[in-house]
Amino acid sequence: MKIAVIGTGYVGLVTGACFAEVGIDVTCVDIDAKKIASLEQGVIPIYEPGLNEIVSRNVSKNRLSFSTELAKVIPGCDVVFIAVGTPPGEDGSADLKYVLAVAREIGRSMCDYLVVVTKSTVPVGTAKKVKSSIEEELKLRDSTLTFDIASNPEFLKEGAAIEDFLKPDRIIIGVESEEAEDVMRKLYKPFLLNGHPIIFMDVPSAEMTKYAANSMLATKISFMNDIANLCEIMGADVNMVRRGIGSDSRIGNKFIYPGIGYGGSCFPKDVKALIKTAAEHGYDMQVLKSVESVNEFQKSVMFNKIKRHFNGELSGKVVALWGLSFKPKTDDMREAPSLVIIEKLLEAGAQVKAYDPVAMKEAQHIIGDRIEYVHDEYEALIDADALMVVTEWPEFRSPNFQVVGKLLKNKVIFDGRNIYDAKELQELGFAYQGIGVHEVVPIIETTN
Numbered sequence: 463m464k465i466a467v468i469g470t471g472y473v474g475l476v477t478g479a480c481f482a483e484v485g486i487d488v489t490c491v492d493i494d495a496k497k498i499a500s501l502e503q504g505v506i507p508i509y510e511p512g513l514n515e516i517v518s519r520n521v522s523k524n525r526l527s528f529s530t531e532l533a534k535v536i537p538g539c540d541v542v543f544i545a546v547g548t549p550p551g552e553d554g555s556a557d558l559k560y561v562l563a564v565a566r567e568i569g570r571s572m573c574d575y576l577v578v579v580t581k582s583t584v585p586v587g588t589a590k591k592v593k594s595s596i597e598e599e600l601k602l603r604d605s606t607l608t609f610d611i612a613s614n615p616e617f618l619k620e621g622a623a624i625e626d627f628l629k630p631d632r633i634i635i636g637v638e639s640e641e642a643e644d645v646m647r648k649l650y651k652p653f654l655l656n657g658h659p660i661i662f663m664d665v666p667s668a669e670m671t672k673y674a675a676n677s678m679l680a681t682k683i684s685f686m687n688d689i690a691n692l693c694e695i696m697g698a699d700v701n702m703v704r705r706g707i708g709s710d711s712r713i714g715n716k717f718i719y720p721g722i723g724y725g726g727s728c729f730p731k732d733v734k735a736l737i738k739t740a741a742e743h744g745y746d747m748q749v750l751k752s753v754e755s756v757n758e759f760q761k762s763v764m765f766n767k768i769k770r771h772f773n774g775e776l777s778g779k780v781v782a783l784w785g786l787s788f789k790p791k792t793d794d795m796r797e798a799p800s801l802v803i804i805e806k807l808l809e810a811g812a813q814v815k816a817y818d819p820v821a822m823k824e825a826q827h828i829i830g831d832r833i834e835y836v837h838d839e840y841e842a843l844i845d846a847d848a849l850m851v852v853t854e855w856p857e858f859r860s861p862n863f864q865v866v867g868k869l870l871k872n873k874v875i876f877d878g879r880n881i882y883d884a885k886e887l888q889e890l891g892f893a894y895q896g897i898g899v900h901e902v903v904p905i906i907e908t909t910n
């Protein structure tokens with residue numbers, strides 16, 4: 463089988479590399495010539511664990527190649543995946559201009575039966591628009607060529623993208639014809655051999671499944687953040703409550719970790735887009751609106767705590783930030799809660815010294831030199847008045863607290879991810895504040 467994947471971002475590149483890994487002949491296409499040149503030289507433009515290895519292995523086996531020329535790649539392909547971005551437009555709706563531009567190009571260049579698959583996250587009705595765009599182009603060519611559309615939303619998580627793609631919980635495919643179903647089943651057969659379920663459905667349901675899944679996960683997070691804030695007021699410990707409710711199999715223990723709000727390129731944009739889609743059809747998504755407002759509030763929680771700790775005066779204070787990316791194991795800074803926290807700290811007159819294992823370059827593109835970037839987590843602490851943990855990178859989980867205490871001016875930790883044990887830190891002489899847990903003040907001296 464021969465396939466093309468259009469768009470070589472997080473989703474397109476992972477999709478292409480993983481299909482090549484099971485023996486399929488894949489060409490990844492992008493309009494960004496710099497990106498393609500870099501990939502051809504073996505340089506992966508994003509940080510994603512394992513991606514480098516899987517790409518180079520499949521390139522060397524001649525199963526994976528790159529191109530900027532969609533028109534040359536399409537002829538001879540059995541399936542084309544559209545995996546370009548669908549960023550939020552000004553009104554929050556998904557901007558489909560990249561998806562539909564690709565659809566038109568496919569219509570202009572196809573020369574045999576083809577299954578055109580939307581892998582990008584797109585609102586219900588988009589596959590239909592893709593179909594119309596291709597039909598219009600074929601008509602302009604006086605062509606009688608036939609094709610099918612399919613919707614195959616992607617559920618991978620950044621930082622675990624390869625694993626998620628190769629071992630998916632489920633594969634969702636929306637189709638309109640038996641022929642397309644057969645092609646898609648054949649394409650995904652290598653994944654099904656490992657027992658991963660494939661669920662075929664109609665196209666609108668497949669498109670909606672993606673938004674419903676992300677919205678449900680975002681809802682779990684906002685709900686837990688709300689509970690965490692209430693725990694704090696009522697003197698309960700959200701870590702205990704989380705374990706207590708997570709052991710109920712109807713609730714489950716995943717995606718119920720409170721923190722500083724969800725970020726990334728998906729939850730914020732997809733929740734917004736679903737609210738917008740509903741509004742356009744006269745329906746009010748009340749739950750999701752609250753999910754959004756809790757999330758906005760949550761991004762300020764740690765800032766409010768640090769401000770209170772220093773009696774409302776942050777001017778001249780130096781804050782060490784551990785982590786910048788929206789989650790560990792990625793350099794993606796899209797909608798990272800760190801951006802909100804940094805703006806608030808700078809506005810209040812504080813200085814910020816930040817360390818992130820991989821996202822500092824990306825962060826610098828967005829924030830510039832308004833904060834200081836340092837070489838490791840301990841350097842960030844030198845002369846800092848407080849430490850704030852923003853991203854739960856594994857290397858931050860068990861630091862040498864003796865060294866942390868010596869380097870900080872004040873032994874104060876604000877833990878936005880609840881990765882530390884309040885009691886242990888208290889015994890070591892730290893003041894500690896997490897999310898939805900008791901604030902502790904040190905048993906022994908705070909300052910060095």
Ligand SMILES: NC(=O)c1ccc[n+]([C@@H]2O[C@H](COP(=O)([O-])OP(=O)(O)OC[C@H]3O[C@@H](n4cnc5c(N)ncnc54)[C@H](O)[C@@H]3O)[C@@H](O)[C@H]2O)c1
Pocket residue numbers: 468469470471472473474491492493494497545546547548560563564581582583584616617618619620727728
């Ligand atoms: N990032 C994720 O974790 C994730 C997971 C599941 C689904 N999604 C969805 O998948 C889609 C892609 O997301 P992403 O994060 O990979 O985006 P991205 O921004 O990382 O990559 C998109 C790529 O598409 C390319 N592109 C744009 N127009 C093009 C065209 N006409 N021809 C060829 N290439 C073109 C861009 O140059 C870019 O390289 C979005 O709809 C997103 O919501 C993302």
Ligand SMILES: O=c1ccn([C@@H]2O[C@H](COP(=O)(O)OP(=O)(O)O[C@H]3O[C@H](CO)[C@@H](O)[C@H](O)[C@H]3O)[C@@H](O)[C@H]2O)c(=O)[nH]1
Pocket residue numbers: 583616617618619620621676679683716717718719720721722723724725726727728729788789
């Ligand atoms: O219990 C939790 C779990 C996650 N988060 C936050 O939620 C955000 C998103 O995390 P995650 O879902 O792990 O990362 P993404 O790569 O954004 O993946 C989501 O978005 C993708 C794009 O649509 C989907 O494909 C995935 O299934 C979906 O998990 C991050 O800011 C996390 O810190 C929490 O605060 N608490």
